[in-house]
Amino acid sequence: MAPSRESSSLSSLSPPPEDIRSQTSHDSPAQEAEAEVELVAKTAGNRRGQKRKVETTLKNSKRVKKAIKYEEDAESEAKEPPKHKGLSTKKARVEEASVDEVMAEAEEGNDGGAKVKKVQRKRTTSKKQTNLAALEQRTLDTKLRVGAHSQRKWDNPPMDPEHGALFIDGCKKHGIDPADSCLPHGSYLVNLAHPEESRKKQAYDSFHDDLTRCHKLGIRLYNFHPGNCNATTREDGIRLIAEHINTAHKDPATGSVVAVLETMASLGNTIGGTFKDLAEVINLVNNKKRVGVCLDTCHIFAAGYDLRTPDAYAETMSTFDEVIGLKYLKALHMNDSKSPFTSYRDLHAQIGTGYLGLRAFHNIVNDERLHGLPMVLETPIDSKDGKGKKIEDKSIWAREIKLLEKLVGMDVESEEFQKLEAELQDRGKSERERVGDQVERKKAKAKGMKEKGKGKAKSKKADSEDETSDEE
Numbered sequence: 001m002a003p004s005r006e007s008s009s010l011s012s013l014s015p016p017p018e019d020i021r022s023q024t025s026h027d028s029p030a031q032e033a034e035a036e037v038e039l040v041a042k043t044a045g046n047r048r049g050q051k052r053k054v055e056t057t058l059k060n061s062k063r064v065k066k067a068i069k070y071e072e073d074a075e076s077e078a079k080e081p082p083k084h085k086g087l088s089t090k091k092a093r094v095e096e097a098s099v100d101e102v103m104a105e106a107e108e109g110n111d112g113g114a115k116v117k118k119v120q121r122k123r124t125t126s127k128k129q130t131n132l133a134a135l136e137q138r139t140l141d142t143k144l145r146v147g148a149h150s151q152r153k154w155d156n157p158p159m160d161p162e163h164g165a166l167f168i169d170g171c172k173k174h175g176i177d178p179a180d181s182c183l184p185h186g187s188y189l190v191n192l193a194h195p196e197e198s199r200k201k202q203a204y205d206s207f208h209d210d211l212t213r214c215h216k217l218g219i220r221l222y223n224f225h226p227g228n229c230n231a232t233t234r235e236d237g238i239r240l241i242a243e244h245i246n247t248a249h250k251d252p253a254t255g256s257v258v259a260v261l262e263t264m265a266s267l268g269n270t271i272g273g274t275f276k277d278l279a280e281v282i283n284l285v286n287n288k289k290r291v292g293v294c295l296d297t298c299h300i301f302a303a304g305y306d307l308r309t310p311d312a313y314a315e316t317m318s319t320f321d322e323v324i325g326l327k328y329l330k331a332l333h334m335n336d337s338k339s340p341f342t343s344y345r346d347l348h349a350q351i352g353t354g355y356l357g358l359r360a361f362h363n364i365v366n367d368e369r370l371h372g373l374p375m376v377l378e379t380p381i382d383s384k385d386g387k388g389k390k391i392e393d394k395s396i397w398a399r400e401i402k403l404l405e406k407l408v409g410m411d412v413e414s415e416e417f418q419k420l421e422a423e424l425q426d427r428g429k430s431e432r433e434r435v436g437d438q439v440e441r442k443k444a445k446a447k448g449m450k451e452k453g454k455g456k457a458k459s460k461k462a463d464s465e466d467e468t469s470d471e472e
């Protein structure tokens with residue numbers, strides 16, 4: 001599996017992969033979403049039978065609110081009945097009369113960090129967009145498949161130049177900047193911390209190939225799980241990851257793509273379960289402009305970083321800043337957690353239905369330091385059709401995008417917020433209880449084992465993570 005080192009001409013573009021992450025850019029409102037539908041329709045042939053996730057970029061509150069407004073207008077015209085209770089689109093009204101508001105926009109600084117730039121904006125919402133479907137419709141299946149390969153297979157077929165060209169042209173045509181609106185996800189199989197030569201090469205080749213594909217497509221951020229040190233020491237594992245990143249950076253074929261390390265849910269031999277792990281990798285990377293972190297809300301919560309109250313959130317973010325540095329925060333994975341705080345389990349839940357709850361997401365989307373960063377949904381969308389058959393209900397993502405947008409500027413004391421919060425918590429109650437009980441039983445068992453001296457408190461399973469998890 002030799003890494004591709006061709007030039008970045010369109011003819012050498014490789015394929016939109018079987019299951020690269022899909023992404024909905026909210027970089028700009030309405031029009032782009034339609035554009036994306038178009039693009040996806042053209043690449044749909046490649047996406048059969050794959051488990052897919054929608055990645056959603058929530059750009060900044062200015063655009064976000066504009067999109068909401070457009071959506072409302074369109075919706076009242078389309079008179080489309082909401083499909084889910086509690087997240088009724090009719091309730092999605094964000095009041096925003098013309099106001100002057102200080103907004104923060106992230107701007108890429110020369111040091112590679114996100115500088116926050118204050119800009120004064122006059123917001124007017126009287127504009128009415130016509131001929132727009134409701135947001136739910138527009139975001140339905142609006143997924144871009146961009147470079148890289150299957151997340152669960154080593155097989156890595158070359159990129160079809162046509163698909164690459166389609167992606168690039170589509171982005172250009174619709175004003176989407178893939179550089180900061182796209183965040184593909186690396187393969188789960190790749191462990192850059194593996195010390196054994198052949199495994200090491202396989203992991204590096206795959207990592208390198210992904211980076212070159214991103215570069216060819218104009219994508220600047222590449223998210224991956226750091227790896228695990230099952231076969232070596234933590235110190236060596238961290239050193240190996242940084243070495244691979246350094247080696248890849250030296251190859252011009254990887255352009256200026258940033259290696260974005262994801263925060264992980266579990267401890268044990270997993271690397272990235274603590275902010276310290278990631279800081280240590282970053283410390284060993286020579287080109288600091290090309291390394292960053294993606295904060296997964298479900299993962300860090302499970303790993304013991306709380307986000308639920310404004311104080312807890314502030315403390316977690318200040319720990320992040322002290323240990324890693326906020327300038328390295330390049331993106332977020334927005335997931336609620338079916339598993340309790342410090343359970344070290346990676347079980348994604350729909351926004352507001354898990355142990356994190358709606359307030360955690362309210363804290364995040366109202367943090368101006370994060371405005372402009374890509375935010376990606378990796379929430380479960382399993383549902384049942386009329387006959388009880390299991391299906392994927394992609395409209396769930398559309399509603400979650402809207403929900404997150406709606407939280408910007410919303411008063412947590414308002415009736416609207418509290419009603420939403422209660423409805424969502426109610427919806428996730430049985431799953432929280434089921435997983436919560438499981439976690440309690442496991443803890444009790446581990447404690448019993450420890451007391452009897454029959455086992456180690458840290459089970460191997462925690463490292464390999466749960467098979468039933470929706471881990472990402």
Ligand SMILES: [Zn+2]
Pocket residue numbers: 262296333378472
């Ligand atoms: Zn994630």
